[in-house]
Amino acid sequence: MTKKNLDILVGFIFFAFAGLLFIAAGFMPTREGGIPALNTGFYPRLLAIILAVLSVLMVLEAVRKQADSGQVEVWWTTKAAMFMFAFTIVLLVLYPFVMKTFGFATASLLFITSLTWMLSDKNNRKPVSIIIVSVGLTALLYIIFKMILAIPFPHGMLI
């Protein structure tokens, strides 16, 4: 896809979003008469209109652009990078669950160790240094957040 086409597409998506926001704001309580600014839906509607105007301008700006605006930058350079990206998202999503069940130190240690392991070059993985750094970082987190700042983390089965 060219940059021009992407801009046009994004412009349309924002326009649609503005439309949704405008409609949703219509369901908010409204009093007939009086000053419109007092109504709950007034401000969201105003922003929806501004966004709609801006997205139309964005589409127009893109249409006026030269056709040879170049290709869109790739989202993932390689298949492996795409896999790493997905893996990271999965780890992030799992983190709060692990934290709730096992405790924040365990969750952090598992997170750091597994991500560092995956990010290390396959032929040059040094398990010892990965473990030392992971444990060290977790200890630092524990000292700062648990011991010094005394943040009340969820009580998990472990620490």
Added chain:
Amino acid sequence: MELFSMNLYLSGLSHFANPFMFLSSFLGVLIGIIFGALPGLTATMTIAVFIPFTFGMSPYISFAFLLGLYSGAVYGGSISAILINIPGTPSAIATSLDGYPMSKAGRAGEAIGISTISSTIGGFLSVFVLMFAAPAIASVALKFSAEEYVGITLIGLSVIAIISPGSTIKGLIAGVIGLIIGIVGLDPITGFPRFIFGHAELLEGIDSIPVMIGMYGLSEMLVQISSAEYKVTVEQKLTKIVPPWKDIKRIFGTVIRSSFIGVLIGALPAAGGSIASLVAYGQEKRLGKNRDLLGTGIIEGIAAPEAANNASTGGALIPMLTLGIPGDAMTAVLMGGLIIQGLRPGPLLFQQQMPFVSSIFISLLLSVVFMCILGLLGARLYAKLISFPKKFLIPAILVFGLVGSYAISNSLFDIWVLIVSGIIGFVFRKIGLPIAPIILGMILGPLFESNFRRALMLSEGNWATFVQRPISLAFIIIVILVLAGPTLLKSFKKTFIHSKGV
């Protein structure tokens, strides 16, 4: 007024006979720089999480520490902005525009040195302005009403839209998206919950700190992972940290100009270091001698925002101390620290607690001195902290973001806010939408909305109220000039050159 007596400056000195004042200021600055430099730990959060430490201390020692954190963290944010293109604090957003290119060219040490010197000069100037002009500036700001606040917010948003990379329209769209995020939560006027989707956590709105960590920290890490950049470890050798005299001379004008911008903007309620640094950068883009090179990695691009954001520290304290209106999120948290000590900021504080106000001036001055020393001496240490291999750095930053987001209000919900913002930030980066306007819109949104609607209510729905007040009208004209200025200037130049050619 009697507020101008010498007592205001000298009565706090006796408290500095206590060596703990120096120790606590020193520690505050050191911790502030380190936390400010670590991505994902904002200056606001640093101050917030350390406030509980100051419960038991005397207000004098407590504020020597907190003001140290404040100055240190605002300065520290520039270190990560320069080294890894992630502003450690929002007020360092503009610093990364030239800081990171310099760093990529192997001039990271120089960039940090320039940042330190500019921050120091900006900091000093701001303390003096705070000391001598506080009553005067406060009396001007006292006349501001809702219309003027609306104007200030619009100036901030339009400036950030102009200076963000990419087209101005995209910048404005991002700003509006930020304002839309700010809608979530209770309506400030009617109290009706908006877009909370059944989550009680959203009643008070989306917490801006997880969104900031997500959009800057997390999405940046995702971009690096998705482009397999982590395989290349960027080793920065910091050389020549203390800038040569000719560089200082070169940036001197920029620094002084930006410092005054910083103090003035910092002194406006709700317009803090982030706006100050962006406006100063924008100003440099307009007036600077090397404006065409801005963004490619030149020292003026670091000097302008850094002088301004540290200059805004003293400025932001003006409305907080004299009126009880915090200049930005950081001073809002600092105000919390004051209230914990049983001190109410406002004009009465100057009359009844003069020695304390005096010690605030001196503490702030002291923290600038420590900041300069620790900045120049410790740069290599802070760089080490954030320049260890990416395969370790990425997980470490992500986990700091996760734990930090949780720690702000001890809520798992904020972790979800972080993850969602991170993914949205990633998508926005890929489609070329700037992030900074979103954040600014989100932070200023609620205040903007209540002022905007209050103004319309008081004028009984008459929109002309925004142009009928002279200061408000001036602000609106500034907004129009900022947005239309570049286009007008271009067409003016074209006509001029054309007619000259004929």
